[in-house]
Amino acid sequence: MSETQKKTFAVLTSGGDAPGMNAAVRSVVRTALHKGHTIYGIFHGYEGLMQNRMDELQERSVSNIINRGGTILYTARSKEFTTEEGQKKAVEILRSRGIDGLVVIGGDGSFRGAQKLSALGIPTIGLPGTIDNDIASTEYTIGFDTALNTAVQSIDKLRDTSQSHDRCSVVEVMGRNAGHLALYAGLATGAIATLIPERPFNLDSDVVDRMKATMTTGKHHFIVVVAEGVGNSKDMCYYIEQRTGVETRLTVLGHVQRGGDATAMERVYASAMGYRAIELLEQGVGSRIVGVKENRIYDIDIDEALSMKKDINELFYEVAREISI
Ligand code: ADP
Ligand code: F6P
Numbered sequence: 001m002s003e004t005q006k007k008t009f010a011v012l013t014s015g016g017d018a019p020g021m022n023a024a025v026r027s028v029v030r031t032a033l034h035k036g037h038t039i040y041g042i043f044h045g046y047e048g049l050m051q052n053r054m055d056e057l058q059e060r061s062v063s064n065i066i067n068r069g070g071t072i073l074y075t076a077r078s079k080e081f082t083t084e085e086g087q088k089k090a091v092e093i094l095r096s097r098g099i100d101g102l103v104v105i106g107g108d109g110s111f112r113g114a115q116k117l118s119a120l121g122i123p124t125i126g127l128p129g130t131i132d133n134d135i136a137s138t139e140y141t142i143g144f145d146t147a148l149n150t151a152v153q154s155i156d157k158l159r160d161t162s163q164s165h166d167r168c169s170v171v172e173v174m175g176r177n178a179g180h181l182a183l184y185a186g187l188a189t190g191a192i193a194t195l196i197p198e199r200p201f202n203l204d205s206d207v208v209d210r211m212k213a214t215m216t217t218g219k220h221h222f223i224v225v226v227a228e229g230v231g232n233s234k235d236m237c238y239y240i241e242q243r244t245g246v247e248t249r250l251t252v253l254g255h256v257q258r259g260g261d262a263t264a265m266e267r268v269y270a271s272a273m274g275y276r277a278i279e280l281l282e283q284g285v286g287s288r289i290v291g292v293k294e295n296r297i298y299d300i301d302i303d304e305a306l307s308m309k310k311d312i313n314e315l316f317y318e319v320a321r322e323i324s325i
Helices: 021-034 045-050 084-096 108-119 144-165 180-188 203-215 233-244 254-258 264-282 302-307 314-323
Strands: 008-013 038-042 054-056 101-106 124-128 168-173 193-195 222-227 248-252 288-293 296-301
Touching: 008 021, 008 045, 021 038, 021 101, 021 264, 038 045, 045 084, 045 108, 084 108, 101 108, 101 264, 108 124, 108 302, 124 264, 124 302, 144 168, 144 180, 144 222, 144 248, 144 254, 144 264, 168 180, 168 233, 180 193, 180 222, 180 314, 193 203, 203 222, 203 233, 222 233, 233 248, 264 288, 264 296, 288 302, 296 302
Parallel strands: 008 038, 008 101, 101 124, 124 288, 168 222, 168 248, 193 222
Antiparallel strands: 038 054, 288 296
16 A cells, blocks of 8 residues: 555444444554545543544554453543534644544444534544434444344343242333333333333233233233333332232333443444445545444444434334233
């Protein structure tokens, strides 16, 4: 490669962390180095970028992280970066470091930041990293599979104890605005009901009556999965117990779902997506979001990606309702 083709790139992680982010960082770093470029790791997301907190990374800087949850680059949410002054400051810093392109690993909030940087002349590529799987332009987001497996393993454990006590376990699964994680977890654990923000529900007909109907066929223990975004899970427990006479307990799975070793699936997709990000930047292409469509890695214009809306998997929703009897 001639000197003139050598470029300098940077990578950061932003918003809520997600298992598999490290595998993506590793891939971005190793791909860039393998292709003869220089790569910086920016610490603490956009907040760290505005403070010029970055280090040049080498092959060994990303050793032993392909499996690890969290993000070695740390992450942050930054109010200042949402302002025009903050974004200009970030651009000045990137230019002062001679950075020709940036990879942002995060959710759609982080992508809005990437959109602004692209518009200000910094070619920026977004990689979807969030346990919520709520990015419309991709079928899969880095972190979802691990979080789902964590939720399912926890609910399996709850099933043991609810069975012993003939109880109902109401389990709150993460997802402030999205029910993908709850829907998959509910389906995978045979929940009697799964309540998500994307679909209206009635506690009597969708939970209480279902529980009563299954009691007539000999069911004595129940799992109800509730997405965080639905809210009021505590009141829901009280209501269910009062109406069914079944002792009911609430478990909020919380941030445990954001940690842990990334599944094999995360590692594979994150590696492939990181590779694509550098391929794009190398060609001088920015303003794209990398994702998965029909099981293939692809990329899409950032404006188009951010204008898309994602619905839940209707088939999975129907299946969950039909077979919870
Ligand atoms: P996620 O990326 O997981 O959706 P957030 O919504 O918290 O997480 O976004 C992460 C960061 O991205 C925010 O703290 C902020 O700095 C930046 N960001 C979010 N929205 C915008 C926006 N409209 N313009 C510029 N930056 C944004
Ligand atoms: O976006 C991922 C997510 O884990 C949501 O499911 C959850 O509502 C939110 O982040 C929690 O964020 P925080 O890090 O502020 O607790």
